[in-house]
Amino acid sequence: MFSSISRKVLRPRVDWFRPTPELEAELKQIEARILHQASQFDAGAEGYVRHALEGGGKRLRPALVLMAGKAAGGWSESIRDLAVIVELVHVASLIHDDVLDRAELRRSRATCNAKWGTELSVLLGDALFAHGLQLATKLEDAEVARKIAEASRNLCEGEILQTQRRFDLKMSTADYLHLVGLKTGALFRAAAEVPFLLHRCSETRREAARSFGYQLGMAYQIYDDVLDLTGTDEESGKTLGTDLKKGKWTLPVLHALQTLPAAESELLRAGLVEGNGEVVSKIRAAGGIRFSLRKAVDLLERAKGDLQVLGDPHGDLQVLTERLQEFFRQWEG
C-alpha cells in the first residue's frame, strides 16, 4: 500500500533552526547531560537507555527551554535540568510511537523496536518516562513536577485520541487540532512556561509563555504531519508515510476531504481506505498542504503576539518563530 506515492515536493532551503553560538554551546552541555542519564539506570538497562538517548535530533524542546529560560531571567541548574526532563519525556513518547507505528528508522538510526523488539521498547519508554518524572520531582520547586506530569498525561491522552480516531473519515479539523494540542502542544507549553515559573515571573508573563509554547507546538506538529505526507525518509531520517498507512488523517487530509466537491471527496475517501498511491497528489491539488502550512503560519502569528506580553529581550524566540514562518511560507510557495 502507498508504495507508489509520489512525494516529490519542492522543499524550501530555509535553515529555520539556527541557534546562536551561545545557545549552541549550551545545547552541547545539555546533550552531555541527556546522555549522562543512561548511567543512572541499573547496569542491565543502561545500554538500552544509552542507545535511545544517543539518537540526537534537533533537541528542539530543550532549545525552547533554554530560549524561554534566557528570556525569563537566565540559565540556572534548574533550567538545565528542565531541558533534560522535557527531552526524556519526548524520547519516551517517540519510543512508544515507533513501537505502535512499527517504524524502523528514527533520526537515521534503527528504532529501538527494530533493534530489540516490542517488549523491550515498551519497557524502555516506560523507564525513560519514569526517570524524567523522577528528575522533575527532585527540583526544588514542586510546581515543576506538577507541570511535567500534567503535560505527560496530556501527551498520552492525545495519543489515545489519535489511535481511537484512526480510519475515522468523519474526524473534523477541530478534532485534529484538539488532539495535536494534547499530543504536542502540552509539552511545548510546559517547556516554555516552566522557566518563567522557576524565575518567579508575573502570572501575565507565565500565561503568555504558556500560550506561546502551545501555539509553537501545534504549528510544529502540523509541519511534522505535512512532512510525513510529502517528505522522503532520507531527508527526514525517519520512516515517513506511516500516517496514511495507519489511518491517521492529518490536517491536509481532513481539509481536502472537507472542501473537495462531493464526488471528488468520495474518490479521495475510497483512495484513503484502499491505500491508493494517488491520494497525496489529490490532497495537494485540493490545497490541503497549502492550507495546513498557512494554518501553521497563523498559529505562529499568534505566538508572536504572545511574545509581546512575555518579553523576549534577546529576541531569540522572535527569531525562531519568524524563521519557522518564513520556512512554511516558502514551502507553501
Add this chain to the structure above:
Amino acid sequence: MFSSISRKVLRPRVDWFRPTPELEAELKQIEARILHQASQFDAGAEGYVRHALEGGGKRLRPALVLMAGKAAGGWSESIRDLAVIVELVHVASLIHDDVLDRAELRRSRATCNAKWGTELSVLLGDALFAHGLQLATKLEDAEVARKIAEASRNLCEGEILQTQRRFDLKMSTADYLHLVGLKTGALFRAAAEVPFLLHRCSETRREAARSFGYQLGMAYQIYDDVLDLTGTDEESGKTLGTDLKKGKWTLPVLHALQTLPAAESELLRAGLVEGNGEVVSKIRAAGGIRFSLRKAVDLLERAKGDLQVLGDPHGDLQVLTERLQEFFRQWEG
C-alpha cells in the same frame, strides 16, 4: 507448548487476606476513588480508563497503604490519595505486562490488549502511569512524588531486566531476587514507607517501614510466581503458565536447575527450552516449589522483625504477615 503441563497441586484454603470491617469499609471508599479517576480523562479516553480500573482485584497495595497509614498515625486525605496513586501505577504496569505477555485474562476479565489491541493498551498504560504521577505531584509533601517516581522507575528497570534475562539458563537466584526487588519490592516499599513520611514519623520507623514493605513485596512476588507455575486460570482469574512459555525462569525453576544433579539438571534445561510439559513435575520433585515458599516465609519473618521497630499498635500488619506465612507453610505441606 506446555499444553500438557500438570498443574494439580494441593492448594491451602487459608483466607490470608481478610481485612478488618473497618479496613474493608475504607477500602470500599478507596475503590470509589480509584474508579472516579476515569472521569479525570479526556472524554475520548475515559471509557478505556474505566474498564482498566474496574478490574478490581484485592487492591493489596492500597490495603498496605491504609494499614501502614493507621500504624503511622491514622488515615488522612493524603493517605487515601496515596492508596489510589500506588494502585494506578500498579494497574498501569499490569496493562503493559499483559501486552508483553499477550495475556488474555486478568482478574477474570478480558485484558485491555485482548479487548482493544496492543496500541491502545500501550497508550492506556502510559496514561494511567502519568495520571498516577500527576496525582502524586499534587500532594502537599513533594517527597511523596519523589518516592512514587523512584518506585515507578525501579519497577520499569525490574521489567527490563526480566525481559533481558528471558531464556537465560545461567541466571542466578540472586539475579532473580534483585529483579523482583525492583519489579515488585520497590512499590510495596513506597506503599509502606510514605504513610510514615506523611505522618512525619522518625527516620528509624520510616526505615523499618521501608524494609517491611520491601520484604512483603518480595514474598508476594515469589508467591505470584509459584502460582503462575502451579495454579489454574480459573482459580487465579488470570492467564497462567505464561512465565515458562515466555522463558521467565522464576525462583522454583532456578532452584531446581541449580540443585539437581548435573544429568537431571541437563534434562530440565532441555525440557524448558523445548517447552516440554513434564517440567513442572520435575521442578516440584526437585523441591523448587517448597524452596520458594520457604524463602517467602523467611522474607516475611524478616518483615515481622521490622514490625517490632516501626510499631504496629493495632496489629494489622502483624496479622497480615502471619496469615501469609501460614498460607505459604500449609501450601509447602
